[in-house]
Amino acid sequence: MAEYDGVNDEPEPLSAGSSVVVVGTSDKAIERHFETGRLRVVQEKNDIFLSHVMSFITGSGSTLWSNLRPEYQRRLRWDVKKKSRLIESFIMNVPVPPVFLYEKELGRFEVMDGQQRLNAIAEFLSGSFALEGLEIWPALNDRNYAQLPPLVRRGLDRAKISAITLMSDNSSASEDSVDLRAQVFERLNTGGERLNQQELRNSLYSGEFNTLLIDLSRHRWFTDAWDIPNHVANTREDGTPSAALAANTLFKRMTDVEIVLRFFAFKDPEKLAGSVRSMLDGTMKRLRRPNPEALAALGEEFTDTMGLCRQIFGSNTFRLPPVDNKPGKISRPLYDAEMVAVFKLKAHRAEMISSGPAIQARLLEMTTPNAPTYDLMVGRGNTAISIRDRIAAVETAIREIINVQTG
Numbered sequence: 529m530a531e532y533d534g535v536n537d538e539p540e541p542l543s544a545g546s547s548v549v550v551v552g553t554s555d556k557a558i559e560r561h562f563e564t565g566r567l568r569v570v571q572e573k574n575d576i577f578l579s580h581v582m583s584f585i586t587g588s589g590s591t592l593w594s595n596l597r598p599e600y601q602r603r604l605r606w607d608v609k610k611k612s613r614l615i616e617s618f619i620m621n622v623p624v625p626p627v628f629l630y631e632k633e634l635g636r637f638e639v640m641d642g643q644q645r646l647n648a649i650a651e652f653l654s655g656s657f658a659l660e661g662l663e664i665w666p667a668l669n670d671r672n673y674a675q676l677p678p679l680v681r682r683g684l685d686r687a688k689i690s691a692i693t694l695m696s697d698n699s700s701a702s703e704d705s706v707d708l709r710a711q712v713f714e715r716l717n718t719g720g721e722r723l724n725q726q727e728l729r730n731s732l733y734s735g736e737f738n739t740l741l742i743d744l745s746r747h748r749w750f751t752d753a754w755d756i757p758n759h760v761a762n763t764r765e766d767g768t769p770s771a772a773l774a775a776n777t778l779f780k781r782m783t784d785v786e787i788v789l790r791f792f793a794f795k796d797p798e799k800l801a802g803s804v805r806s807m808l809d810g811t812m813k814r815l816r817r818p819n820p821e822a823l824a825a826l827g828e829e830f831t832d833t834m835g836l837c838r839q840i841f842g843s844n845t846f847r848l849p850p851v852d853n854k855p856g857k858i859s860r861p862l863y864d865a866e867m868v869a870v871f872k873l874k875a876h877r878a879e880m881i882s883s884g885p886a887i888q889a890r891l892l893e894m895t896t897p898n899a900p901t902y903d904l905m906v907g908r909g910n911t912a913i914s915i916r917d918r919i920a921a922v923e924t925a926i927r928e929i930i931n932v933q934t935g
Contacts, residue, residue, distance in 0.1 A: 619687075620665070628640040747831060800912045833867055869919055
């Protein structure tokens with residue numbers, strides 16, 4: 529299994545902007561903020577029969593719940609045992625936490641929290657899996673929905689799950705809507721399998737650019753470079769990933785999509801400022817709905833640069849030097865630097881490709897633990913300044929080798 533450097537899933541505090549009431553605020557100002565500055569949100573609660581969940585998900589009913597496929601809110605991570613325990617809870621009439629929906633337009637809802645539960649319900653009712661690992665009702669193990677005793681099936685059909693619907697009131701601006709969802713996501717996912725930053729972005733900024741990021745993360749050049757199982761060979765007919773793909777460290781929590789996003793966030797030096805999270809969020813907002821021509825150009829920029837990196841760096845693409853006769857770790861900081869530097873020098877592609885061995889050797893030298901550039905290259909400082917310096921270091925090294933002066 530591949531080892532990765534600079535890849536982690538540490539949660540970062542949500543940037544709440546002007547909604548923060550800072551220390552030292554007077555009581556009168558606190559009260560004024562309480563009256564006018566709180567999120568404006570309307571809540572509705574409904575109990576939904578499990579038998580009706582399918583119609584909401586498929587859109588055959590009067591309303592549609594979106595964000596239920598793996599590409600959106602998060603990639604599904606519940607195994608069959610966990611899904612079975614949920615179904616057992618309904619059979620036992622044990623209370624199940626409500627799902628949270630956001631009504632983005634009349635009759636159209638995003639699932640903010642509860643995706644795993646809703647998918648488990650839909651999959652079981654459609655016969656996609658048989659129960660396993662039940663401890664209170666082991667007699668039902670190995671049975672799918674159709675094989676349950678008729679009375680148990682009818683009981684499941686009549687079981688309910690609560691749905692709490694949130695919506696901004698009519699006086700809220702569109703930015704308040706995003707802030708509402710961000711705040712709710714942050715607080716709903718404080719335990720268990722909490723949404724990470726990229727899963728949150730995919731929920732808040734869904735659109736053509738988000739879809740492009742997902743498509744690019746499946747590209748063969750990208751998955752080969754990052755040792756991610758090939759999507760074509762590891763996607764089942766129903767669209768679900770194979771066990772090998774689902775278990776991949778980068779795929780299962782959409783880190784692969786975030787890595788693609790980093791290229792677009794860092795390639796423009798004028799936008800290299802602030803925290804990494806703010807740069808990634810800002811790129812998602814700025815490019816959320818490009819026109820078709822701009823979208824195609826963005827996709828071509830990435831695939832062309834990715835292919836050029838593969839031609840220049842070969843098996844060492846984004847890799848640190850080998851250790852103890854084992855392949856070097858694949859490095860996210862090195863990815864940032866190599867991709868952006870090569871993109872900036874793409875006019876000299878022929879020279880870079882012909883000088884590939886020398887460029888590889890120089891980058892391996894710059895990333896050895898005793899090199900003066902080591903800390904910079906492996907991303908010990910994950911700031912806008914260090915990212916800019918890392919890109920500049922790789923660009924300078926390539927320019928020296930291909931004998932091209934700074935333009």
